[in-house]
Amino acid sequence: MGLAQGSAPFEGQVLLTNPGGGVLSFTTAVTGCSCVTLSTASGSTASGQATAGAPAAVAFTVNPVGLPPATYNSQIV
Numbered sequence: 001m002g003l004a005q006g007s008a009p010f011e012g013q014v015l016l017t018n019p020g021g022g023v024l025s026f027t028t029a030v031t032g033c034s035c036v037t038l039s040t041a042s043g044s045t046a047s048g049q050a051t052a053g054a055p056a057a058v059a060f061t062v063n064p065v066g067l068p069p070a071t072y073n074s075q076i077v
Contacts, residue, residue, distance in 0.1 A: 003064045006064070009063040011060070015058075032075060038060050
């Protein structure tokens with residue numbers, strides 16, 4: 001994804017599915033640029049709540065405001 005300097009923040013989401021049984025526990029983190037923030041750092045969801053039809057969503061925001069011109073790389077893990 002590319003954002004121009006001074007552009008508005010971009011919001012999106014990562015979807016987590018649980019195709020198996022039991023409880024799916026997860027922890028999230030961002031590597032790279034501090035311009036990426038997450039709505040949820042960790043959580044769990046019971047099987048049947050996070051399926052292909054109803055995944056758990058972790059929202060993220062990329063905010064380029066105030067960053068000097070450069071190439072920034074980040075990963076959500």
